[in-house]
Amino acid sequence: MTQALIDFIHSHPRLFILTGAGCSTASGIPDYRDHNGQWKRQPPVQHRDFITRLATRQRFWARSLIGWPLMANARPNDVHTSLQRLEEKGYCQQLVTQNVDRLHQLAGQQRVIDLHGRSDQVICMDCHALHARNSIHQQMADENPAFAHYTATAAPDGDADLEGIDFSRFRVTDCPACGGMLKPNVVFFGDNVPKERVFSALDSLRQADALLVVGSSLMVYSGFRFCKQAAQLNIPIAAITRGKTRADELLSLKLDGDISAFLQPGARALPPLTAE
Template sequence: MSTQIPLHAESDFLSALIDHAPVLVITGAGISVSTGIPTYRDEKGAWLRSNPITHQEFVADRRQRQRYWGRSLLGWPAVRDAKPAKGHRLLAQLEHHGLVSHIVTQNVDRLHQRAGSIRVTDLHGRLDRVRCLGCETLSSRDVLQKALERLNPHINHTTIEARPDGDADMPDAMVEGITVPSCDLCDGTLMPDVVFFGGSIPGSRVEQCKQVLEHSNSVLVVGSSLQVYSGYRFCKWAAKAGKPVFLMNPGQTRADDMATKWSVDADTGLDALLSLSSKKHAEALHIPPGHQPSHTA
């Protein structure tokens, strides 16, 4: 069963986490929510949005591709222009301090890299790239954005609400009129370089993450309900290997019954973790309290 952390015992949670470094960190949409990028689920893990387009639908159905790229035309700028949150910057500092061995993110926004983290695996891919399903050529999402805007000047950017992962609400009546560019090299179908629902994460990517887990002493999940198995599996693997699993998430998660949990938002929890880690490091070096370096995020 999970261990819920009361406020007076949060230092015990953080101390245990530090004692089990290096830590493999799994992040989800909750770490990006303060940037203005919405989450897909509520605090109980219930789905909040319209049904996502599956991999099979995107590949087989022209109208679904129109729907995806029309909504993405409106939603991409919010992801493109987002700035890393405090939690992203704190994780970059924790990596620099040696507490974090690697970050496996379920997000596709590249905010960890923008914050300065080096060892990051984009488990579900990258929204800033586009892949041709014909010739496999990779290209920039910004280049495609210019083509979408040129081909669809009738789309009103000001009346649509942004959604997670570069999505946006778009009335069905608008979808049919969307013109979708094709690959400049082979005229093939263009798809974002992300793993859709129903798609498969490349085996080499999963194996890389598994090797990182083998060289880590614990797993910390930040801002994820773990409802998608691709992230949840790391908790299962860790538990099977006898490695402790820690959760920082204000709502329910799929791993609550196998982990030690602190119900806290990402920014608050990671700030406390960095503060205690810096304090312990200073104590180990016998640095007087007044001379401890401060951290900023």
Template sequence: MHFKLLNKVIQRYHSFSVQFVPKHNSVSEKDIETLKEFIGNSQKMLVLTGAGISTESGIPDYRSADVGLYDRRNYKPVKHQEFCSSFQIRQRYWARNYIGWPSFSQRQPNNTHYSIKNLETVHNKISIVVTQNVDNLHFKAGSKEVVELHGSAYRVMCLGCKSNYDRGYIQEKLKDTNPNFKEDSGIIRPDGDVEISTERLSEFLPPTCDNCGGILKPDIVFFGDNVPRPRVNLVNENLLEGDSLLILGSSLTVFSAYRIVLKALETNKNVAIVNIGPTRADELVKLKIRVRCGEILPLIC
């Protein structure tokens, strides 16, 4: 089937959100053949994904021109040390997260997530998926081997006794302790929180640990924190055992992702990037395709 006809079929049966997708080039036959050859020549591929693959699911990224959160408004992410040391910061974070959670948790995988799942479970091309995202969409799509580099918004941990909680349980707990706290969800962020008026924040009671009364924090690597060493080691092991690295929807601005590319290049792995905008590694890799991941991947897998 000619790729233009196939693309029309895909668009007809797989709707996607364009609100947070930046302007992008149309996929060409050369793009398809180039990426198809890269994937075809790979036997054990590590796939690294960023916020750009979830924009079609209605979750904005941070840095894309015109539609990313940093580009549209003066957004400052929560820093790890501030969250741990300030009750007001925790109060603000949990209030926003509480309002944003119902919408965030209902987001569903898109063409990219399902294509990655097919590359892993049907075509046996992927050894592991490493994602910078905390939205759980790879698991919802059916991927099996996934490393959540920056953690998951679906888990909550106690900073004191290290107890773990499901985020859905914490939502019910917050609902019980804040029965009159209601706001419109507004724009959802990649980590699930939203904007809330300052006046309302002082009314909100953040959650505490059932076991010790300690501070509860989403199991997410906040800015200023480090990716756990066992997680880094697992990524490096899979990278060294594989033959190629495919980067999808990431600007590679965060060093925890960029160093994976550096490691791949140091060990002579084949590296390809599919991303609409520029990335930190554009000058380092031989193959960069500037198209929407959700448009090109279904045409191949």
């Protein structure tokens, strides 16, 4: 089936690539959903709960003490390097990722829109100052030594499955600039993707020959909207992923299985595009 991918890209060389959590599982970062698109664990924190409830923020940041180092230390895998190779050869017009791990950039990808933000930054909800996540993480670790001995299974996006403890004892670090509320600079569930990111991505999609979905079930509307738009524009859609996607009926090509097994040989086999 790799030949089917090569033929698809060769016929549609200006790709709009949309990536999801399946791209990063080989880097040790868990994904949210199973092959049927269902939650593997409890849904992640909701934006409204984080903003309005101190208890939610205490639970989030306490679990982050365990989960964030996994994200911070993750490195690109063969999927990221294959996508970078496609860009280098001239086949990627724009890559839009639903991931917040910045692994595409670490792999050398240049044209990336971080649709849901970036987890390596923390933003103040009051003064909007940006801080390095590693710095805030260390401050919270220093202020909460009693939590240092806890261990838990890593969960997606810097979370951990830490349960059954008293989170009310956790001291949440405030903004070093103004004392305001800190939040990872990512779009939590229940929040909206900034319009300028969506508009920029849609502009790129309109100029593309095809949409290539990699490692996403598309169950979240913020990603699925690009498939809907592509279908309305009669832009072909291919997907490389495991299991069901929300856009299955819209796909021109679906490769179901190990993403790298399809993408890596395909990216290697395609010749560089000749500049016009």
